[in-house]
Amino acid sequence: SKGQFAPLPPGPKPWPIVGNLPHLGRKPHQTLAAMAGSYGPLMHLWMGSVHVVVAASAAVAEQFLKTHDSNFANRPPNSGAKYIAYNYQDLVFAPYGPRWRMLRKICNVHLFSAKALDDFRHVRQEEVAVLTRALVSADKKAVNLAQLLNVCTTNALGRVLLGKRVFGDGGGGSDPKADEFKSMVVELMELAGVFNIGDFIPSLQMFDLQGVAGKMKKLHSRFDAFLNTILEEHKGNVIYDNKANNVDFLSMLLSSQNEGEGTKLNDIEIKALLLNMFTAGTDTSSSTVEWGIAELIRNPKLLSQAQKELDGVVGPDRLPTESDLLQLPFLTAIVKETFRLHPSTPLSLPRMASEDCEINGYHIPKGSTLLVNIWAISRDPNAWTDPLVFRPERFMPGGEKANVDLRGNDFETIPFGAGRRICAGMSLGIRMVQLLTATLVHAFDWSLPSGEGSEEKLNMEEGYGLTLQRVVPLMVIPRPRLAVLAYGS
Numbered sequence: 232s233k234g235q236f237a238p239l240p241p242g243p244k245p246w247p248i249v250g251n252l253p254h255l256g257r258k259p260h261q262t263l264a265a266m267a268g269s270y271g272p273l274m275h276l277w278m279g280s281v282h283v284v285v286a287a288s289a290a291v292a293e294q295f296l297k298t299h300d301s302n303f304a305n306r307p308p309n310s311g312a313k314y315i316a317y318n319y320q321d322l323v324f325a326p327y328g329p330r331w332r333m334l335r336k337i338c339n340v341h342l343f344s345a346k347a348l349d350d351f352r353h354v355r356q357e358e359v360a361v362l363t364r365a366l367v368s369a370d371k372k373a374v375n376l377a378q379l380l381n382v383c384t385t386n387a388l389g390r391v392l393l394g395k396r397v398f399g400d401g402g403g404g405s406d407p408k409a410d411e412f413k414s415m416v417v418e419l420m421e422l423a424g425v426f427n428i429g430d431f432i433p434s435l436q437m438f439d440l441q442g443v444a445g446k447m448k449k450l451h452s453r454f455d456a457f458l459n460t461i462l463e464e465h466k467g468n469v470i471y472d473n474k475a476n477n478v479d480f481l482s483m484l485l486s487s488q489n490e491g492e493g494t495k496l497n498d499i500e501i502k503a504l505l506l507n508m509f510t511a512g513t514d515t516s517s518s519t520v521e522w523g524i525a526e527l528i529r530n531p532k533l534l535s536q537a538q539k540e541l542d543g544v545v546g547p548d549r550l551p552t553e554s555d556l557l558q559l560p561f562l563t564a565i566v567k568e569t570f571r572l573h574p575s576t577p578l579s580l581p582r583m584a585s586e587d588c589e590i591n592g593y594h595i596p597k598g599s600t601l602l603v604n605i606w607a608i609s610r611d612p613n614a615w616t617d618p619l620v621f622r623p624e625r626f627m628p629g630g631e632k633a634n635v636d637l638r639g640n641d642f643e644t645i646p647f648g649a650g651r652r653i654c655a656g657m658s659l660g661i662r663m664v665q666l667l668t669a670t671l672v673h674a675f676d677w678s679l680p681s682g683e684g685s686e687e688k689l690n691m692e693e694g695y696g697l698t699l700q701r702v703v704p705l706m707v708i709p710r711p712r713l714a715v716l717a718y719g720s
């Protein structure tokens with residue numbers, strides 16, 4: 232009976248049948264942030280017949296992702312997991328349990344441990360160097376930075392996962408294959424970001440009113456064809472040596488299929504895992520760097536301050552390396568500030584209440600979908616002074632947030648989520664974004680093709696999707712500022 236429960240959290244009045252779905256608008260993270268202004272940091276909405284609770288402050292997020300994290304360790308059923316991610320056989324949507332634990336462990340050991348990250352440090356640095364050469368050869372003409380950055384993150388990941396680049400020589404300015412791959416990842420994020428009516432009103436599922444399921448199935452077969460090709464190629468020449476260092480991830484997975492002991496993944500699980508890595512791990516990092524460079528172009532003083540720091544530590548004759556990063560506190564602060572204002576997954580990934588629970592005196596029913604509004608939390612005026620201003624100094628010694636990190640410990644900014652389902656690739660993501668930002672800042676001066684004075688008017692509008700895209704891709708003119716030899720050949 233109803234009476235035994237605390238009340239549901241406050242929220243906007245639902246419409247019949249569809250509930251609050253029509254209220255979400257084109258940019259749900261922004262709409263939900265505005266709603267939290269009226270209803271508070273813990274809200275309840277109805278999406279169709281599903282309870283949805285939204286966390287929009289550090290304190291509320293901490294309740295869900297720390298105090299009650301074990302109750303929210305699953306993700307809700309959704310058509311993306313079903314139609315794109317091989318029917319939940321992947322890591323991102325795996326039910327919380329032994330298979331999820333095994334998949335995460337495999338990734339941690341072979342991809343994201345400190346040792347694994349160090350083993351592949353040269354790969355990231357080489358691909359970033361390839362990117363700088365592509366920018367030099369643009370010869371002071373405007374380039375689509377997002378595209379080049381995406382080629383770089385995809386190739387760096389490709390070399391670790393597959394032992395080879397995904398796109399040609401990596402120089403890639405007008406590689407149609409690279410364009411297509413990025414557009415596939417962006418489409419996936421757009422589809423995954425749609426609040427699909429069929430997910431919330433089961434009786435309407437079969438009608439696929441927004442055409443989302445249909446598009447997902449089509450997109451899935453394009454990804455699947457891409458992954459099948461990779462798998463077949465690889466099976467032809469796997470290096471059957473599990474113990475060798477620097478064996479690529481796919482060879483390692485395939486060779487353990489033929490071993491008596493250890494963890495074995497079947498072909499579908501392997502494809503699903505690769506799909507996760509290539510989608511979760513490429514555009515997230517590259518678009519964060521794009522946002523960061525856009526902020527620095529709008530704030531030329533910050534750009535030159537960062538360049539000064541790099542000149543002192545790295546000097547004019549070489550590109551930055553990952554070991555320089557520890558000596559670059561201002562650059563590190565710039566990256567933190569970029570993740571704060573432009574978190575690449577503004578509504579994180581949804582979680583689900585496995586059991587009834589009570590949070591801040593409110594009843595959270597079993598089966599509720601939890602949305603954590605990462606975007607709103609890191610712009611909360613109660614936690615941040617001048618929250619909308621790009622001000623890296625706040626993270627510097629003596630600043631208001633000097634000791635705040637991005638790794639899910641400080642809830643006032645949690646770009647990677649928090650708790651047991653925190654981003655699996657966080658350490659790699661942070662390293663890659665830092666290295667790319669440091670390199671672009673050190674190796675080039677940046678300006679806009681539209682000429683002087685246009686910097687303040689640079690369009691910073693956010694697009695729509697599970698990841699935070701710029702509506703207007705950043706077109707920029709890079710001007711090399713280092714000695715010629717620094718760019719190598």
Ligand code: HEM
Pocket residue numbers: 322323324335507508509511512513515516519574575576579580581582646647648649650651652653654655656657659660661664
């Ligand atoms: C800029 C970089 C990135 C950001 C901001 C980001 C953000 C996130 C967020 C918010 C989540 C959901 C966490 C939660 O439910 O609490 C997540 C999950 C995940 N991310 Fe990332 N991510 C980034 C880069 C990467 C990279 C480089 C990879 C892998 C190569 C990756 C792989 C994953 C995976 C596998 C999950 C699912 C984890 C699970 O369900 O157990 N991410 N990420």
